[in-house]
Amino acid sequence: MANQPLPLSQETLAQFNRSMATEPGASGPPKRRLGSISTRRSSKDQPHHRPLFLRGMTVPSSELSFLSANVSNSHVSMGKRFSFAGWHQGGRVSFSGLYLQQPIQEVYVENTCRTGPEPGCHFSATRTKQILQATLDSYLEGVCYSPDSCSQLCLMLADLVLSELKDVSPPRYKLVCQVVVGQSGKQGIRVASRSLMNLSTDNYTSVVFQNHSLFAVALVHGMYFE
Amino acid sequence: MEEYHSGDEVSFSPDDASNVVKECIEGIVGGVDYSQNKVNQWTASIVEHTLTQLVKQGKPFKYIVNCAVMQKSGAGLHTANSCYWDTTTDGSCTVRWENRTMYCVVSVFAVAIAL
Numbered sequence: 001m002a003n004q005p006l007p008l009s010q011e012t013l014a015q016f017n018r019s020m021a022t023e024p025g026a027s028g029p030p031k032r033r034l035g036s037i038s039t040r041r042s043s044k045d046q047p048h049h050r051p052l053f054l055r056g057m058t059v060p061s062s063e064l065s066f067l068s069a070n071v072s073n074s075h076v077s078m079g080k081r082f083s084f085a086g087w088h089q090g091g092r093v094s095f096s097g098l099y100l101q102q103p104i105q106e107v108y109v110e111n112t113c114r115t116g117p118e119p120g121c122h123f124s125a126t127r128t129k130q131i132l133q134a135t136l137d138s139y140l141e142g143v144c145y146s147p148d149s150c151s152q153l154c155l156m157l158a159d160l161v162l163s164e165l166k167d168v169s170p171p172r173y174k175l176v177c178q179v180v181v182g183q184s185g186k187q188g189i190r191v192a193s194r195s196l197m198n199l200s201t202d203n204y205t206s207v208v209f210q211n212h213s214l215f216a217v218a219l220v221h222g223m224y225f226e
Numbered sequence: 227m228e229e230y231h232s233g234d235e236v237s238f239s240p241d242d243a244s245n246v247v248k249e250c251i252e253g254i255v256g257g258v259d260y261s262q263n264k265v266n267q268w269t270a271s272i273v274e275h276t277l278t279q280l281v282k283q284g285k286p287f288k289y290i291v292n293c294a295v296m297q298k299s300g301a302g303l304h305t306a307n308s309c310y311w312d313t314t315t316d317g318s319c320t321v322r323w324e325n326r327t328m329y330c331v332v333s334v335f336a337v338a339i340a341l
């Protein structure tokens with residue numbers, strides 16, 4: 001925006017207007033300039049606004065329209081009657097001049113864009129096997145098979161193994177743990193497992209424990225989930 | 227093009243899985259007696275067939291199929307499983323089958339994958 005001219009005195013303005021009005025062939029643009037000069041006042045000059053407005057009323061209607069157009073273009077706020085200034089700033093300005101509050105936006109968590117586990121954070125079959133073996137050995141050492149208590153023992157072992165593995169397993173891995181406990185007798189038993197998994201990210205491990213009265217087989221699968 | 231489920235979440239159906247498992251068991255060891263020589267082959271066939279049938283359903287799951295075949299001799303057998311997963315999308319199903327000479331326990335675990 002151009003530098004604002006110094007405020008003109010009323011007499012100078014009136015003289016100028018008379019000269020402009022009497023000039024032959026006065027066209028639109030000069031009148032527009034007239035309007036622009038008169039309105040480029042800083043907001044500090046509040047006392048002068050009323051006389052200015054009165055002056056505008058005596059001018060023919062065409063000039064009045066230019067005046068009002070220029071008021072909106074020149075960013076002059078002249079009290080409550082001329083609050084157009086805010087429109088051109090492009091912001092959210094109400095007629096009272098106060099900014100409207102932005103609505104509270106929900107927080108959206110961005111995608112991590114991970115398609116696989118981080119290097120070094122894979123499911124470790126060897127470490128899981130060590131933990132499993134240690135758990136079974138410590139809990140089943142010297143335990144005798146009993147039909148009443150072994151069902152509870154089996155459940156407890158499965159939960160225990162899972163809770164221990166949850167602490168050490170890498171993030172984004174789902175765990176499936178199965179424990180088979182049976183009485184050691186002269187029967188034959190075969191436990192087999194087959195799975196559909198992604199070999200680059202998933203793995204499994206199995207451990208067998210046996211003593212004089214019972215045997216236990218623990219199977220753990222770790223599946224990566226995005 | 228293979229059909230795949232997108233957008234809507236598919237949860238595991240234990241009933242469908244147990245029907246598949248029962249048919250597989252019946253087809254492989256139905257009406258035969260326990261044999262030490264053949265038990266390896268039976269367990270391998272049961273898990274393989276079950277897995278193949280489950281995969282044919284075309285659902286977005288990773289599967290684990292466990293099978294235990296034990297000779298009937300009066301000894302006791304207990305199985306338990308514990309899983310750390312999303313209970314809304316993942317599931318399991320266990321089928322117990324027996325005949326005159328052996329017990330067969332098959333467990334199927336289905337872990338959902340993100341699509």
